Amino acid sequence: MVEMSDININEKPQWCPGCGNFGILMALKNVMVEMNLEPKNTVIVSGIGCNSKLPHYVNTYGYEGLHGRTLPLASAVKIANRKLNVIAMSGDGDGYGEGVQHFVHICRRNYNITYLVHNNQIYGLTTGQASPTTERGQKTKSTPFGVLESQFNPLANAIIHGATYVARTFAGDMKHMKEIIKGAIEHKGFSLVDILQPCVTFNKHNTYQWFQERVYKLEDNDYKPDDYFKAIEKSYEDIISDYKKIPIGLFYKAEKQIYENELPQLKEKELVEYSEPVDIKGLIKEFL
Numbered sequence: 001m002v003e004m005s006d007i008n009i010n011e012k013p014q015w016c017p018g019c020g021n022f023g024i025l026m027a028l029k030n031v032m033v034e035m036n037l038e039p040k041n042t043v044i045v046s047g048i049g050c051n052s053k054l055p056h057y058v059n060t061y062g063y064e065g066l067h068g069r070t071l072p073l074a075s076a077v078k079i080a081n082r083k084l085n086v087i088a089m090s091g092d093g094d095g096y097g098e099g100v101q102h103f104v105h106i107c108r109r110n111y112n113i114t115y116l117v118h119n120n121q122i123y124g125l126t127t128g129q130a131s132p133t134t135e136r137g138q139k140t141k142s143t144p145f146g147v148l149e150s151q152f153n154p155l156a157n158a159i160i161h162g163a164t165y166v167a168r169t170f171a172g173d174m175k176h177m178k179e180i181i182k183g184a185i186e187h188k189g190f191s192l193v194d195i196l197q198p199c200v201t202f203n204k205h206n207t208y209q210w211f212q213e214r215v216y217k218l219e220d221n222d223y224k225p226d227d228y229f230k231a232i233e234k235s236y237e238d239i240i241s242d243y244k245k246i247p248i249g250l251f252y253k254a255e256k257q258i259y260e261n262e263l264p265q266l267k268e269k270e271l272v273e274y275s276e277p278v279d280i281k282g283l284i285k286e287f288l
């Protein structure tokens with residue numbers, strides 16, 4: 001059985017006191033213990049941002065990649081060895097800004113990957129510029145007269161492009177976060193968990209209190225996550241209500257073929273199980 005002591009690591013998180021990332025880290029570690037996810041079979045990959053330091057703080061395999069390239073990394077790990085639990089981390093800037101093209105195509109392919117996006121509606125690491133999910137009109141360092149663009153809707157985009165587990169949770173509700181992350185890891189297919197994560201230093205608008213006054217749980221309102229069009233409609237409720245109501249919970253869930261299981265190259269065994277080294281010279285010759 002996996003114990004908390006197996007996944008704890010002697011590394012102090014470099015986040016600001018009160019940052020929502022602490023709660024997300026704690027939720028993930030608790031889920032790993034509850035689901036008995038062995039560190040040797042788990043890989044956490046990330047891109048660039050405050051969130052992306054998380055792989056340093058859990059005793060699993062980890063890789064902190066380039067800005068916006070979390071999902072290509074995660075899919076490469078999955079193709080190399082489907083037996084691994086692959087958990088990808090991004091922020092709203094890294095994942096929905098620099099990495100949005102990967103996001104769309106990974107959703108289409110439906111890899112069996114869990115994607116946790118720490119959505120604090122700001123670029124925190126670079127000290128407070130507007131991100132794709134910053135509210136229209138909000139003043140930030142990069143938008144002194146207010147954001148002019150409409151907000152990116154990650155949930156609608158994930159559903160439309162083919163993700164099969166699409167959920168939102170809140171870093172201020174540990175129990176809810178754990179349930180949603182657990183469901184995402186259990187799910188067979190690509191899961192997006194958009195986590196509302198207050199950045200206490202650079203986003204003074206979307207605070208813990210601001211969220212607490214607005215979030216409500218879909219599961220308390222008889223909502224069923226099996227209706228594609230209803231899920232898309234629901235994902236717009238926060239924007240349409242001008243942020244008076246923010247639903248959290250599981251918006252959409254479906255079964256669909258998993259990309260890596262359809263690859264003929266993986267029919268017999270995992271790539272890592274081939275003992276013969278790849279003949280690079282022969283391979284290069286083929287392409288010349």
Ligand code: SF4
Pocket residue numbers: 014015016018019020021050051120124125198199200201202
């Ligand atoms: Fe967290 Fe914001 Fe500080 Fe980054 S800048 S560690 S997101 S509070």
